[in-house]
Amino acid sequence: MTKPLADTHRDAIAAARIAYPQKGIRQQVGETMVSLAAEGAEFLVLTADLLHATGMAPFNERFPERVVNVGIAEQNLAGVASGLALCGKLPFVSCYAAFTTLRGVEQIKLDAAYNDAKVIFAAQSSGLSYGVGGPTHQTFEDVAIMRAIPNTVVLTPSDAPEVDACLRAALTYKKHAPIYIRLGRGPEYVFNPKQMNFLIGKAVQLREGRDIAIVANGSMVFEAVLASDFLATQGIGAGVLNIHTVKPIDRNALIAFSRTAAAMVVVEEHSTNGGLGGAVLEALAETCAPRCRLIGIPDNFPPIGPTPNLRAHLGLSAEAIVAHSLDLLS
Amino acid sequence: MAVADMPSWPHNSPPLAELKEMARQNRVDATNMFMTAGNGHFGSCFSCTEIVVVLYFALMRIDADSPDRPDRDRFIMSKGHAAPTLYSALIRRGFLPEEWINEFETAVGSRLMTHPSRRYQRGVDVSQGALGHGLSVGVGMALAGQMDERDYNTYVLMGDGETNEGSVWEAAASAAKFRLGNLVGIVDCNGLSVDGKLADVMPMEPMVDKWRAFGWDTIRVDGHDFPSLLHALAPRRTGLAASPRMVIADTVKGKGVSFMEHTRSWHSDVITQTQYERVIAELAETLP
Numbered sequence: 306m307t308k309p310l311a312d313t314h315r316d317a318i319a320a321a322r323i324a325y326p327q328k329g330i331r332q333q334v335g336e337t338m339v340s341l342a343a344e345g346a347e348f349l350v351l352t353a354d355l356l357h358a359t360g361m362a363p364f365n366e367r368f369p370e371r372v373v374n375v376g377i378a379e380q381n382l383a384g385v386a387s388g389l390a391l392c393g394k395l396p397f398v399s400c401y402a403a404f405t406t407l408r409g410v411e412q413i414k415l416d417a418a419y420n421d422a423k424v425i426f427a428a429q430s431s432g433l434s435y436g437v438g439g440p441t442h443q444t445f446e447d448v449a450i451m452r453a454i455p456n457t458v459v460l461t462p463s464d465a466p467e468v469d470a471c472l473r474a475a476l477t478y479k480k481h482a483p484i485y486i487r488l489g490r491g492p493e494y495v496f497n498p499k500q501m502n503f504l505i506g507k508a509v510q511l512r513e514g515r516d517i518a519i520v521a522n523g524s525m526v527f528e529a530v531l532a533s534d535f536l537a538t539q540g541i542g543a544g545v546l547n548i549h550t551v552k553p554i555d556r557n558a559l560i561a562f563s564r565t566a567a568a569m570v571v572v573e574e575h576s577t578n579g580g581l582g583g584a585v586l587e588a589l590a591e592t593c594a595p596r597c598r599l600i601g602i603p604d605n606f607p608p609i610g611p612t613p614n615l616r617a618h619l620g621l622s623a624e625a626i627v628a629h630s631l632d633l634l635s
Numbered sequence: 636m637a638v639a640d641m642p643s644w645p646h647n648s649p650p651l652a653e654l655k656e657m658a659r660q661n662r663v664d665a666t667n668m669f670m671t672a673g674n675g676h677f678g679s680c681f682s683c684t685e686i687v688v689v690l691y692f693a694l695m696r697i698d699a700d701s702p703d704r705p706d707r708d709r710f711i712m713s714k715g716h717a718a719p720t721l722y723s724a725l726i727r728r729g730f731l732p733e734e735w736i737n738e739f740e741t742a743v744g745s746r747l748m749t750h751p752s753r754r755y756q757r758g759v760d761v762s763q764g765a766l767g768h769g770l771s772v773g774v775g776m777a778l779a780g781q782m783d784e785r786d787y788n789t790y791v792l793m794g795d796g797e798t799n800e801g802s803v804w805e806a807a808a809s810a811a812k813f814r815l816g817n818l819v820g821i822v823d824c825n826g827l828s829v830d831g832k833l834a835d836v837m838p839m840e841p842m843v844d845k846w847r848a849f850g851w852d853t854i855r856v857d858g859h860d861f862p863s864l865l866h867a868l869a870p871r872r873t874g875l876a877a878s879p880r881m882v883i884a885d886t887v888k889g890k891g892v893s894f895m896e897h898t899r900s901w902h903s904d905v906i907t908q909t910q911y912e913r914v915i916a917e918l919a920e921t922l923p
Contacts, residue, residue, distance in 0.1 A: 378805035419762050
């Protein structure tokens with residue numbers, strides 16, 4: 306059991322959080338794809354009646370000849386994308402994580418992955434980012450599904466600048482395989498520099514610390530950074546490793562990072578079954594891994610609620626990471 | 636002109652007698668593959684033999700010396716369990732070595748398995764096996780051809796039971812929306828699926844009306860009659876129609892072997908040595 310944080314500590318973390326600017330993930334995806342097309346990158350945008358809902362309406366206005374809308378039909382979406390890829394096109398599928406990974410999973414496995422077709426699945430509204438949508442739209446199993454399929458790449462960028470860099474990296478990535486990009490939806494805090502690199506398969510160490518090692522991906526990277534910064538004020542060194550590529554995972558960086566501290570926390574906005582936590586423990590299974598706690602969505606259907614409140618309710622927050630860290634160190 | 640001497644790209648249709656001989660040979664090849672493996676999908680293969688033969692030996696623009704040419708016609712064996720029919724065509728057209736017949740499903744690493752795979756077999760455009768996938772991939776391929784203004788045709792062969800899959804109808808609607816006159820669907824209507832008559836398991840008739848309602852230019856033909864198939868499946872290179880084309884092919888499951896025809900169990904039954912000899916004897920002559 307973790308001990309509740311003192312009110313003053315909670316206030317300090319909350320104050321640090323709101324000092325950061327925010328930017329919508331959906332907005333960033335739309336902006337990046339328009340920029341890339343304007344810069345001359347060749348790709349098609351495919352969607353299943355979600356151009357507006359995934360921020361691609363401006364793209365559709367400027368480049369309508371590049372847009373393929375198959376209607377509300379996610380199996381066909383993945384199949385058509387694969388057929389296009391097998392004839393030399395680069396399909397960028399702008400969709401929702403829930404329907405793409407669950408409705409179209411066999412098409413992703415067979416039509417795309419087994420056929421060695423490079424299809425980019427830009428899957429928005431993942432995790433709890435559409436929290437009010439409830440379990441039909443909340444997506445807490447997509448990373449587990451996608452990384453279990455052979456010949457896939459699974460990316461989980463954190464904030465708007467990293468989403469921009471990630472999309473650019475995916476477009477030029479030389480591998481005949483589907484690339485699954487797990488994306489949020491609404492505003493997320495921006496903590497990365499506006500211009501940044503994204504090397505697929507390379508973990509990024511954001512904070513150093515010798516007491517506790519925090520591994521995070523997606524929206525939880527920011528919370529991990531906040532937690533580390535707060536712990537530093539308490540004299541506790543908490544390293545933060547951003548595993549933005551869950552597959553192929555950066556095993557060497559992970560092993561080295563795990564050796565920096567006596568205890569480890571893995572935090573993700575995904576089920577604790579089979580997501581980043583599972584990937585990390587698999588990678589460390591044959592090493593002398595430190596004691597490790599997995600923070601994620603419990604194996605229950607989450608309640609319905611606004612995203613920030615829902616995350617806080619489920620313990621997906623800097624406050625919870627701090628509490629778990631203190632508990633592990635006590 | 637013997638089929639073996641045909642120039643690979645482009646070529647003219649061989650005479651009817653040659654096509655009938657290729658169909659006979661194709662059924663023998665498939666039988667030998669199944670005998671090697673000790674199992675097989677006789678019924679499903681023999682119902683689509685003439686369809687595959689007419690595409691590979693009379694109609695499709697393909698080149699065994701250069702199987703990846705961008706302007707080749709595409710074929711998707713969406714009813715993937717009829718792979719031996721496709722394998723025979725690829726072998727007899729020079730894409731795959733004839734010896735491979737003897738390793739069908741025999742060992743770890745066999746290059747010919749139950750369902751076709753582009754990973755292991757030259758000339759296979761799309762790996763298939765799970766039903767209800769081919770038409771969507773075919774829509775993507777035809778759409779790419781339309782965008783690139785290439786004149787290739789994309790053929791997708793489905794089983795009638797396969798059309799139970801909802802994904803087939805997602806693809807059907809999208810092919811009409813994108814006005815894919817370069818896409819040709821074929822439904823091999825042998826009337827039987829694994830558990831029995833399609834009419835009992837899950838009726839799909841009236842098939843022609845369904846495809847027409849989905850916006851497809853649809854005709855119904857005898858799926859074992861070469862002249863009808865030559866006409867119905869002829870590639871269109873110019874002046875494309877605004878609608879995709881659907882050929883509903885009425886066929887006989889197990890066609891060509893008296894004790895297999897119209898018999899549910901021959902979807903995937905194994906044959907004994909005695910039965911094998913009988914099959915080969917019945918396949919000694921071309922079908923009328």
